[in-house]
Amino acid sequence: MVEFFQHVVNGLMIGGIYALMGIGLTLIFGIMNVVNFSHGEFYMLGAFGVYTLFTMLGLPYLAALLLTGIIFWFFGSIIERLILRPLQHQAIDVSMLATIGLSIFLSNLALIIWDPTPKDIGMPFPLIGVEIGPITLTPIRVFIFVAAMLLILGSHLFLRYNRFGKAIRATFQDREAAALMGVNTGLVNLVTFSWGTAIAAIAGGLLGPIFQVFPTMGTIVSSKSFAVVIAGGLGNFPGAILSGLLLGVAESLGAGYVSSGYRDAIAFILIIVVLIVRPTGLLGKARRLG
Amino acid sequence: MNRITKIALGFVIVAVVFLPQLVNNNYILRLGILAGIFIMLASAHNLLMKVGQLSLGPVAFYGLGAYISAILSTRYHVPFLICFLIAGVAAALAGWGIGRLTLKMRTAYFVLVTIGFAEFFRLVALNWTDMTNGPMGITAIPAPAPWFKGYNLYYYFVLILVGLVLFVLYRLENSATGRAMLAIRENEVLGQSVGIDSYRYMMQAAVLSSFIIGLAGSFYAHFFQFIGPEILGFELTITIVVMVIAGGRATLAGPVLGAILFTIIPEVLRAATMWRMVIYGLLLVFIMLFTPDGVMPALVKGFQKLLELIRRRNSRSQKEVSADQESILADGLSNLVATINSSSAAEAAKQYGNAPVLEVDNLSVYFGGVHAVEKVCFSVNPGEILAIIGPNGAGKTTLLNAITRLGPITSGVVRYKGEEITSLSAHEIAKKHIVRTFQHTSVFRRVSTRRNLLLAHNGQEPNGILVNLLQTRELKQLEEVGRQLAEEILKFTGLERYGDYPANALPYGDQRLLELGIALGADPHLLLLDEPAAGMNPTEVDNLMVLIRRIRDMGITVVLVEHDMKLVMGISDRIIVLHHGKQIAMGTPNEIKRDEVVVNAYLGKVYKDVETVGC
Numbered sequence: 001m002v003e004f005f006q007h008v009v010n011g012l013m014i015g016g017i018y019a020l021m022g023i024g025l026t027l028i029f030g031i032m033n034v035v036n037f038s039h040g041e042f043y044m045l046g047a048f049g050v051y052t053l054f055t056m057l058g059l060p061y062l063a064a065l066l067l068t069g070i071i072f073w074f075f076g077s078i079i080e081r082l083i084l085r086p087l088q089h090q091a092i093d094v095s096m097l098a099t100i101g102l103s104i105f106l107s108n109l110a111l112i113i114w115d116p117t118p119k120d121i122g123m124p125f126p127l128i129g130v131e132i133g134p135i136t137l138t139p140i141r142v143f144i145f146v147a148a149m150l151l152i153l154g155s156h157l158f159l160r161y162n163r164f165g166k167a168i169r170a171t172f173q174d175r176e177a178a179a180l181m182g183v184n185t186g187l188v189n190l191v192t193f194s195w196g197t198a199i200a201a202i203a204g205g206l207l208g209p210i211f212q213v214f215p216t217m218g219t220i221v222s223s224k225s226f227a228v229v230i231a232g233g234l235g236n237f238p239g240a241i242l243s244g245l246l247l248g249v250a251e252s253l254g255a256g257y258v259s260s261g262y263r264d265a266i267a268f269i270l271i272i273v274v275l276i277v278r279p280t281g282l283l284g285k286a287r288r289l290g
Numbered sequence: 291m292n293r294i295t296k297i298a299l300g301f302v303i304v305a306v307v308f309l310p311q312l313v314n315n316n317y318i319l320r321l322g323i324l325a326g327i328f329i330m331l332a333s334a335h336n337l338l339m340k341v342g343q344l345s346l347g348p349v350a351f352y353g354l355g356a357y358i359s360a361i362l363s364t365r366y367h368v369p370f371l372i373c374f375l376i377a378g379v380a381a382a383l384a385g386w387g388i389g390r391l392t393l394k395m396r397t398a399y400f401v402l403v404t405i406g407f408a409e410f411f412r413l414v415a416l417n418w419t420d421m422t423n424g425p426m427g428i429t430a431i432p433a434p435a436p437w438f439k440g441y442n443l444y445y446y447f448v449l450i451l452v453g454l455v456l457f458v459l460y461r462l463e464n465s466a467t468g469r470a471m472l473a474i475r476e477n478e479v480l481g482q483s484v485g486i487d488s489y490r491y492m493m494q495a496a497v498l499s500s501f502i503i504g505l506a507g508s509f510y511a512h513f514f515q516f517i518g519p520e521i522l523g524f525e526l527t528i529t530i531v532v533m534v535i536a537g538g539r540a541t542l543a544g545p546v547l548g549a550i551l552f553t554i555i556p557e558v559l560r561a562a563t564m565w566r567m568v569i570y571g572l573l574l575v576f577i578m579l580f581t582p583d584g585v586m587p588a589l590v591k592g593f594q595k596l597l598e599l600i601r602r603r604n605s606r607s608q609k610e611v612s613a614d615q616e617s618i619l620a621d622g623l624s625n626l627v628a629t630i631n632s633s634s635a636a637e638a639a640k641q642y643g644n645a646p647v648l649e650v651d652n653l654s655v656y657f658g659g660v661h662a663v664e665k666v667c668f669s670v671n672p673g674e675i676l677a678i679i680g681p682n683g684a685g686k687t688t689l690l691n692a693i694t695r696l697g698p699i700t701s702g703v704v705r706y707k708g709e710e711i712t713s714l715s716a717h718e719i720a721k722k723h724i725v726r727t728f729q730h731t732s733v734f735r736r737v738s739t740r741r742n743l744l745l746a747h748n749g750q751e752p753n754g755i756l757v758n759l760l761q762t763r764e765l766k767q768l769e770e771v772g773r774q775l776a777e778e779i780l781k782f783t784g785l786e787r788y789g790d791y792p793a794n795a796l797p798y799g800d801q802r803l804l805e806l807g808i809a810l811g812a813d814p815h816l817l818l819l820d821e822p823a824a825g826m827n828p829t830e831v832d833n834l835m836v837l838i839r840r841i842r843d844m845g846i847t848v849v850l851v852e853h854d855m856k857l858v859m860g861i862s863d864r865i866i867v868l869h870h871g872k873q874i875a876m877g878t879p880n881e882i883k884r885d886e887v888v889v890n891a892y893l894g895k896v897y898k899d900v901e902t903v904g905c
Binding site for chain 2: 101104
């Protein structure tokens with residue numbers, strides 16, 4: 001039983017990161033109709049950002065994380081302007097292939113800059129375990145989970161109460177109607193993509209200290225965040241959070257009790273089963289945001 | 291195909307056939323074999339693009355074919371040809387099974403769930419070590435035969451395979467199947483409304499595509515004599531998809547060109563050593579930015595422009611249809627007197643007699659708590675024009691959707707010529723010669739006007755894959771009927787001058803006319819029109835009235851949903867009034883005009899306790 005709860009707690013931490021990746025992907029799809037295959041690379045670059053700033057340049061961890069977020073916000077803006085905006089009226093597979101090209105470009109560029117050997121970011125927090133009853137928690141894991149939840153909550157509050165957040169929701173509902181009401185839908189696209197990129201980079205920076213950092217680390221996370229997005233319902237914000245956490249826990253339990261070789265298959269079994277049973281995802285197709 | 295293309299194609303074929311004699315270089319031959327495999331993969335994958343579905347899971351079938359063939363030949367010593375065929379059939383079966391689970395999905399859902407299947411297959415290959423050897427892969431896969439040595443033989447083997455595959459695909463492209471697939475990817479719902487069974491065609495595409503991919507997988511295994519789980523990797527999927535989309539999706543030559551280009555480009559890029567994949571990724575982004583439809587269509591377009599330029603220099607007389615030309619409906623359609631002789635409606639009407647053709651019995655449609663259509667009963671007599679009117683939101687379109695099965699039915703029965711049609715699907719309804727139009731203009735936008743009408747007849751043509759491959763006489767005859775019908779409709783609607791222009795280049799009024807033409811192209815006996823006059827000016831409406839009367843005179847029964855009272859009162863034999871989903875009146879135009887309930891409900895006065903007209 002203790003082991004079970006330990007698995008659940010570990011799963012929730014990874015699940016928080018999946019959820020963080022998932023909300024970015026799902027919003028980018030919902031608002032821009034773009035299936036973003038470079039999302040995993042933004043995650044990878046975020047981890048390298050923190051590695052460079054924290055491990056190599058010696059900035060405090062939190063500052064490195066924040067700075068990475070800001071840098072990738074601007075990076076996302078540039079990508080949106082240069083690649084996605086010119087393609088926004090094309091079929092969905094055109095922008096998809098462009099983001100695939102971008103992801104090949106970025107991961108191989110990272111390979112040249114940081115070479116393929118896995119890097120250790122190093123521990124920003126003391127490694128002493130905090131025991132709550134029979135379950136052991138390390139500060140870094142608590143920090144990751146809390147940070148992920150805060151970012152999700154912050155995004156939710158922004159969408160819910162901020163004026164521009166409302167504009168994003170309006171665009172999600174009906175792009176044309178929102179444009180007629182004076183919403184700058186181009187800016188909505190720009191902000192959505194920049195925000196998604198920054199969040200993905202921060203997710204990489206958060207998980208970096210626990211695992212090693214290497215140029216191809218984005219691939220598997222990327223396909224899992226797709227699983228999360230589909231299982232939650234494309235464009236469905238709470239759905240992505242729920243299925244992200246679920247996937248994290250399911251993987252952790254599956255690896256613990258079934259077989260660690262099939263650990264990565266759980267995500268795909270999850271989407272296949274969810275889509276067959278409920279073709280529109282766990283929480284259905286999103287009708288509204290926030 | 292013009293003469294220049296034919297000559298060029300001839301040269302290419304000769305060069306390809308004699309490549310081993312011309313170069314006699316194993317490196318080049320190996321590239322040729324690889325390109326052959328990729329042409330098979332890309333062309334097969336493209337079949338799904340033809341029905342508008344992008345799959346990111348082709349490697350699942352590739353891996354399945356390769357592994358089955360490898361396991362059978364190494365463990366059980368099954369001869370190559372049998373392995374080869376079993377690999378194809380097994381992949382086709384897998385394609386069928388996965389298709390059953392996924393082909394109801396569209397766009398991004400389909401894309402992403404197919405990745406799920408491919409990844410799942412890869413993980414099985416990686417982890418089922420007893421069978422697959424896991425990450426080590428299967429080695430020492432025998433050659434197809436002991437005497438099968440040297441790249442020359444493999445080259446000719448793959449060449450013959452590619453030739454067969456392309457021949458089959460070419461035959462299908464130029465048959466009823468190819469046209470149906472075009473209709474599905476241009477406008478699936480409109481396709482269904484004229485009788486095209488999109489699910490069936492998608493399934494055909496999935497099965498044929500996975501069969502070819504499975505064969506390619508088997509060949510790959512016996513050529514390289516080694517396979518590992520890498521052939522199920524996402525990178526290979528990307529390579530295939532890049533070939534298809536960058537080459538030119540849904541065209542025949544696009545994936546071939548794409549496969550050749552993207553077999554060569556990575557080889558050339560080897561010179562860039564570590565920058566190779568960086569450049570490759572960037573190249574992909576640029577191809578998408580500058581030729582989003584693919585390289586092949588861009589080349590064709592460029593070539594046509596060049597020809598145009600040469601022609602223009604030679605003769606300066608150019609006929610052009612300008613977009614701001616007045617709609618045909620506005621300038622004297624009434625002068626047209628063409629009739630449609632190929633329609634089977636008159637004959638069918640003669641045989642049928644006088645009983646109602648359509649009976650709607652207690653039909654209800656609920657969306658959650660909203661009762662969009664509530665226990666509606668009416669019948670339509672042969673040869674009449676029946677109008678359904680009512681305020682917006684009264685349930686008129688929902689009623690049409692329910693009858694044609696493009697929308698749900700909660701309860702009730704619809705009968706056509708005495709036969710219950712409630713349980714049929716949309717395309718089956720159309721095959722029974724019940725055809726509808728749509729409230730919002732719905733045409734095959736990027737297809738020429740004439741082709742639009744050919745596509746409309748597709749539902750009446752055979753949809754078997756074998757019939758279309760063999761191009762049987764029955765098929766040819768039906769195609770000829772479709773062609774004749776299309777020409778007659780072009781004359782009937784006055785759209786003849788637009789025959790070769792894409793539908794989206796037509797003025798609005800003429801697009802609506804084309805919509806009517808498409809419905810006629812499906813050879814209707816019962817025609818349901820959903821607000822055909824929406825957005826038309828008074829002259830256009832007058833002409834539309836003439837046209838609808840003529841359609842009725844051809845023996846086609848017409849049900850008309852419309853707001854334009856001049857049109858409704860002018861041509862209807864009977865009128866039904868809906869209000870809040872309920873039928874509140876039925877009668878001749880004169881009766882309806884004087885009906886107090888209708889006047890109150892339709893003119894907008896608040897009128898509670900509206901009585902329903904019973905069955």
